[in-house]
Amino acid sequence: MFPLSRNRRLRTNESIRSIVRETSLSTSDFMFPMFIAEGSNFIAEIPSMPGIYRRSLDLTIKEVKELWSIGIKAINIYVKVSDSLKDNTGKEAWNKDGLMQKSIRAIKDAVPGMIIMPDVALDPYSIYGHDGIIHKGQIVNDATNDALTLMSLSHADAGADFVAPSDMMDGRVLAIRRALEQNGHHNVGIMSYSAKYASSFYGPFRDALDSAPVDLQDVPKDKKTYQMDYANRIEAIKEALDDVEEGADIVMVKPGIAYLDIVREVKNAVNVPVAVFQVSGEYAMVKAASERGWLDHDKIMMEQLMCIKRAGANLISTYFAKEAAILMNK
Numbered sequence: 591m592f593p594l595s596r597n598r599r600l601r602t603n604e605s606i607r608s609i610v611r612e613t614s615l616s617t618s619d620f621m622f623p624m625f626i627a628e629g630s631n632f633i634a635e636i637p638s639m640p641g642i643y644r645r646s647l648d649l650t651i652k653e654v655k656e657l658w659s660i661g662i663k664a665i666n667i668y669v670k671v672s673d674s675l676k677d678n679t680g681k682e683a684w685n686k687d688g689l690m691q692k693s694i695r696a697i698k699d700a701v702p703g704m705i706i707m708p709d710v711a712l713d714p715y716s717i718y719g720h721d722g723i724i725h726k727g728q729i730v731n732d733a734t735n736d737a738l739t740l741m742s743l744s745h746a747d748a749g750a751d752f753v754a755p756s757d758m759m760d761g762r763v764l765a766i767r768r769a770l771e772q773n774g775h776h777n778v779g780i781m782s783y784s785a786k787y788a789s790s791f792y793g794p795f796r797d798a799l800d801s802a803p804v805d806l807q808d809v810p811k812d813k814k815t816y817q818m819d820y821a822n823r824i825e826a827i828k829e830a831l832d833d834v835e836e837g838a839d840i841v842m843v844k845p846g847i848a849y850l851d852i853v854r855e856v857k858n859a860v861n862v863p864v865a866v867f868q869v870s871g872e873y874a875m876v877k878a879a880s881e882r883g884w885l886d887h888d889k890i891m892m893e894q895l896m897c898i899k900r901a902g903a904n905l906i907s908t909y910f911a912k913e914a915a916i917l918m919n920k
């Protein structure tokens with residue numbers, strides 16, 4: 591009770607504030623999402639994501655070496671394949687000589703310590719821009735799981751440390767875990783995008799991979815039959831618990847900043863590490879506002895990352911990883 595208790599005492603100066611600070615950030619909290627393109631010596635900035643690039647594999651390897659040198663320990667990788675390789679089954683996704691599989695092998699070879707977490711979902715390989723196979727206008731769950739399992743095995747064979755299913759099919763974690771076990775990949779982990787919402791914050795990512803759902807008759811216009819309704823909370827917890835039961839080593843909540851209530855609830859419900867994906871649209875908003883001089887870029891970046899961690903994230907997948915690491919190493 592005042593004046594015995596004065597809450598401002600613990601805020602008197604930076605030294606005091608630092609000894610009572612509850613949350614800290616380190617570069618090993620971050621995962622960096624990277625977009626890989628065909629070709630060589632190719633780099634193109636993604637217009638809606640200033641500072642983020644699609645790079646060919648040779649330039650990606652250079653970048654991964656740099657990330658490693660500044661303390662980044664994990665990358666999430668996504669590939670952009672040409673339209674001629676896309677179909678409804680997504681079968682290029684498990685081509686052992688596909689761009690993803692080649693990239694995993696080459697990055698592992700160049701920077702063996704870097705944890706590689708390839709994305710597992712069919713959308714970059716689907717002519718329809720959906721994460722699953724379409725039959726009679728519906729995204730079919732179990733046939734998609736078979737495809738995701740083949741895809742995951744091909745990633746593990748190539749040397750991935752984790753596979754990261756981002757598709758939101760039911761039962762895919764169990765199917766993938768079983769297949770990994772049966773094929774001797776006991777130590778390949780699963781980071782499941784467990785509570786992934788149908789969010790408009792993914793727009794810039796879909797520009798980066800040219801992977802938005804196409805506008806055709808008999809193709810669902812959005813991903814709402816598999817990604818979650820952003821009005822809901824209970825199913826986020828159920829999704830995370832189901833995934834842990836099915837063998838997920840890490841569960842993820844996505845997007846980040848607008849979903850920190852979910853992060854905390856999932857954190858309290860599970861006994862595995864929780865990852866948060868601060869997605870493309872969140873990144874784009876900070877870049878756009880700070881380019882206009884409306885926000886202080888670095889301060890907003892660090893505040894958001896710290897708040898995501900405070901909410902319960904053990905790991906943060908963020909397009910700010912490199913910039914934040916450089917700032918933190920200063």
Ligand code: PBG
Nearest residue numbers: 711713756791792795869870871
């Ligand atoms: C694809 C996938 C998406 C993201 C990660 N994996 C897009 C989507 O579900 O449409 C979004 C990431 C971002 O916006 O940064 N399965």
